[in-house]
Amino acid sequence: MATAQKLANLVNGVNVDDLYATVDAIKAAPAVAKFRFRIQNEWRGASRNCSRVDSYYGAGLERFRQCPFILSADEPSILLGTDAAASPVEYLLHALAACLTTSMVYHAAARGIHIEEVESAFEGDIDLHGFLGLDKNVRKGYQAIHVNFKIKADVPDEQLQEIAQLGTEHSAIFDSLTNGVPVSVSTERL
Amino acid sequence: MATAQKLANLVNGVNVDDLYATVDAIKAAPAVAKFRFRIQNEWRGASRNCSRVDSYYGAGLERFRQCPFILSADEPSILLGTDAAASPVEYLLHALAACLTTSMVYHAAARGIHIEEVESAFEGDIDLHGFLGLDKNVRKGYQAIHVNFKIKADVPDEQLQEIAQLGTEHSAIFDSLTNGVPVSVSTERL
Numbered sequence: 322m323a324t325a326q327k328l329a330n331l332v333n334g335v336n337v338d339d340l341y342a343t344v345d346a347i348k349a350a351p352a353v354a355k356f357r358f359r360i361q362n363e364w365r366g367a368s369r370n371c372s373r374v375d376s377y378y379g380a381g382l383e384r385f386r387q388c389p390f391i392l393s394a395d396e397p398s399i400l401l402g403t404d405a406a407a408s409p410v411e412y413l414l415h416a417l418a419a420c421l422t423t424s425m426v427y428h429a430a431a432r433g434i435h436i437e438e439v440e441s442a443f444e445g446d447i448d449l450h451g452f453l454g455l456d457k458n459v460r461k462g463y464q465a466i467h468v469n470f471k472i473k474a475d476v477p478d479e480q481l482q483e484i485a486q487l488g489t490e491h492s493a494i495f496d497s498l499t500n501g502v503p504v505s506v507s508t509e510r511l
Numbered sequence: 512m513a514t515a516q517k518l519a520n521l522v523n524g525v526n527v528d529d530l531y532a533t534v535d536a537i538k539a540a541p542a543v544a545k546f547r548f549r550i551q552n553e554w555r556g557a558s559r560n561c562s563r564v565d566s567y568y569g570a571g572l573e574r575f576r577q578c579p580f581i582l583s584a585d586e587p588s589i590l591l592g593t594d595a596a597a598s599p600v601e602y603l604l605h606a607l608a609a610c611l612t613t614s615m616v617y618h619a620a621a622r623g624i625h626i627e628e629v630e631s632a633f634e635g636d637i638d639l640h641g642f643l644g645l646d647k648n649v650r651k652g653y654q655a656i657h658v659n660f661k662i663k664a665d666v667p668d669e670q671l672q673e674i675a676q677l678g679t680e681h682s683a684i685f686d687s688l689t690n691g692v693p694v695s696v697s698t699e700r701l
Contacts, residue, residue, distance in 0.1 A: 334557030367524030394609030462687030497652030
């Protein structure tokens with residue numbers, strides 16, 4: 322008995338049919354595009370704290386992970402920590418790296434562009450005069466971030482640059498970081 | 512035989528003498544304040560990638576972790592991933608939470624303010640019309656981030672608000688995210 326089995330249309334590991342089905346679903350019902358991401362953080366003394374990543378809202382539903390992800394943070398000993406986990410400023414670089422890479426890979430897949438390998442290096446400069454309040458002309462945050470992508474793909478040189486631009490053009494973190502985000506903070510007694 | 516042993520001057524778990532020694536070291540030699548943080552990322556197919564957190568430059572030296580930290584990233588299945596790790600946009604919220612908390616705790620310690628407990632919740636809104644390129648009037652990144660801090664400390668109400676402000680006033684990630692950071696990207700062939 323012959324069976325008709327449809328093969329998944331994978332490019333860069335991304336199911337391109339599912340990607341276009343998502344686009345169609347959003348065009349049919351724009352509210353499907355609304356997502357709300359969340360974390361809860363607990364201080365564990367000095368430089369240590371942990372975030373719990375579990376629920377989010379997306380495509381019209383509250384959604385939960387099968388098991389939550391726990392993300393730790395610490396500082397190196399030279400910054401008075403215990404060096405038991407990556408530091409907040411390194412997590413920011415990871416968020417940027419991960420988002421640029423995924424954005425590039427998804428949008429290349431949507432265009433049928435096959436990517437074989439991607440490696441990237443991220444560097445950011447901070448001057449502690451800002452954080453410590455020693456010089457009000459020095460910012461507290463990153464003064465600049467420098468990114469280098471290395472991409473293996475069977476494409477001409479100019480298309481290699483275009484592939485990297487698919488990341489910077491679409492990445493949520495690249496946009497958030499280069500253009501800024503309004504952050505509101507409320508405080509209450511525990 | 513009597514021994515004179517100096518007790519560590521800990522507030523909120525932070526060694527305040529070491530904190531002021533760092534300030535003095537920077538005042539004596541401003542270049543001590545310069546730090547460069549780094550990560551290297553590798554794509555592992557589709558929505559999966561990993562960052563390696565190891566070396567950084569700080570206080571005049573190249574420094575290395577005893578063992579590097581590996582940070583994974585993935586997307587939930589509704590965003591075409593395998594949900595094996597937190598997503599980039601959740602890592603950004605963790606970076607912000609961790610940095611606000613540590614900044615608050617360190618600066619409270621420097622002022623001799625004792626904090627007993629800190630919990631915080633972070634939420635951020637994203638509309639996929641931006642990422643997917645379906646509406647150029649919708650941004651790709653977070654539209655807004657909302658933060659709620661719960662602080663346990665034996666202080667009057669107005670000082671509770673001041674404690675939280677120590678975080679927003681000094682945090683490297685809060686500054687980076689609310690004011691933006693220039694990010695330069697170069698691309699080469701692997």
